[in-house]
Amino acid sequence: MTSGPGLAGPNQEAHRQMAQSPAGAHGAHGAPGSQPGRARWQRWLEGWRLRSKLLVATLALLLITCLTIGFFSHAVMSVFLTRQLDQTLLGASDRALGLQAPHGRLPDPDRDPLDAPGQGRIGMIGVRITDGELISGGVVTPDGTRAALPESDAEILAAVPVVREPVTRNLSVGEYRLVAQPQPGAPGTAIVSGLPLAERNNTLFSLGLTIAGVSAVGLVLTGVLGYLIIRRALQPLEQVSAIATQxxxxxxxxxxxxxxxxxxxxxxxxxxxxxxxxxxxxxxxxxxxxxxxxxxxxxxxxxxxxxxxxxxxxxxxxxxxxxxxxxxxxxxxxxxxxxxxxxxxxxxxxxxxxxxxxxxxxxxxxxxxEIRKEVDLTQLVIESVSDARVAAQDHSWTISVPEEPVVVQGDPGQLRQVLINLLTNGGRHTDPGTTVSTTLAAAAGGGAVITVADNGHGIPKPFQEHIFSRFTRADAARSGRAASSGLGLAIVAAIVSAHRGSISLDSEPGRTVFTVRLPGRGSGAEPGRSAG
The missing domain is CATH 1.10.287.130 (Signal transduction histidine kinase, dimerisation/phosphotransfer (DHp) domain)
Structure with a gap:
């Protein structure tokens, strides 16, 4: 039934929108978008062998463990080194302040903060800031001398909070921890001290490299040993699989x-x-x-x-x-x-x-x-077709044989019965006027191929799978004649199998072809028949 234009209402529009929407398209198979990706992931994993899955799972767990240990080790070491550096920095800042007020006197505004004892550490910064301006001080260079800081660094140092809490800043000479304290007796003046973070960073970098190297070696050793252990553990399962395959x-x-x-x-x-x-x-x-x-x-x-x-x-x-x-x-x-x-x-x-x-x-x-001797199939085919022509004169019979004799090893009586049964099947179960064609050809590598074809109504698909079974009849589908015993094609299949050959059927309306393949003289067994 078809609906007219007047029936195209809200229901059809709703169905159309549901079919076009992602939910409508994938609602029967799960959530849209995620389900196909998940299915591909599952299919990808299903193709892996069990030993591969176990090994990858073990290495993944070990990798996660190494990353976790490395992360926390790096974090703890960073906190420890920073705290240690801050203690050293606060001590240096206190010494710089004590130098400014010896013997309880007010700080000497002309003294350099780096003149205090213990302030000559390479890379150390000590400056006096008054009203946001750098008055004196500098940085200790690797050769032990003092160098002035550029204007950009002076602005950064002047902006350090005067709260005796170390902070991290990036200067032109590197990354530093800085602390600023007010100078006693000098309002508006602060002493800023700083120590470089290069040593701490180098230590953390070395620690990271060490953890990464040890983890890599551990992963490689675990992979090799794990593969050997898992392979040995799964050997019994492989033996069971081999027996199942046999x-x-x-x-x-x-x-x-x-x-x-x-x-x-x-x-x-x-x-x-x-x-x-x-x-x-x-x-x-x-x-x-x-x-x-x-x-x-x-x-x-x-x-x-x-x-x-x-x-x-x-x-x-x-x-x-x-x-x-x-x-x-x-x-x-x-x-x-x-x-x-x-x-x-x-x-x-x-x-x-x-x-x-x-x-x-x-x-x-x-x-x-079983009787095994040389059989000339050319003569056998000609005689069998001639007998079939006499028995069913209302059919058209054609024959095609090679000029050279086709010889196989077998029982001549049984092979004759194969031909007679196939020709009788073509003549008995088709309507008058049907053409039955018989072809004999030499097979490549020796042997013979015999085909018996007709242009009748064909054999229905449900009967084709059982056509070579015993007592199988499909007479009503081929013609209206009297039913046979259902043993003819079963005998054909049994004789061909006994001769180490094969028989197959290809049928559709208007064409039915039986193909018999027989091995040549001295040939070994061929694969079993494809039907029957």
């Missing part, structure tokens, strides 16, 4: 399956994580092995029953056919009687064919009756 590659779909692989007993201790995994894995393998054994016994019993029943049915079926023939020859039957007797004979023949098919499948399942 089991995963075993063919468990058919046949007698044996699972000898087990996790060693020393890796199944229930008190450890890896031991718990190993113990659980062994229990799972025991359960699977038991289930496979039960399945195999059941399949063997069914196959034996089918083989025995088929073999036992051959005698009564032969008797039925014999008695039917005798009745036809010795009794005077009405038209209805002859028709009924003909139906009995036809059904006995059909049942005989079904029994023979079941016996053949039983022999193929048991691997018996």
């Amino acid at each position: 089991v995963a590659t075993m063919p468990l779909e058919a046949g007698d399956v044996n699972l000898p692989e087990r996790v060693p007993e020393e890796l199944t201790h229930p008190t450890t994580e890896v031991g718990s995994v190993g113990l659980a894995f062994n229990r799972m393998l025991d359960n699977v092995s038991h289930a496979l054994a039960v399945r195999q016994r059941s399949e063997t019993q069914v196959r034996q029953f089918v083989a025995d029943a088929s073999h036992e049915l051959r005698t009564p079926l032969t008797s039925i056919r014999g008695y039917t023939e005798m009745v036809r020859l010795t009794e005077d039957l009405s038209a209805n009687g002859r028709q009924s007797l003909g139906r009995v004979e036809a059904e006995s023949l059909r049942m005989t064919g079904l029994v023979e098919d079941l016996l053949l499948l039983a022999r193929l399942d048991e691997g018996r009756g």
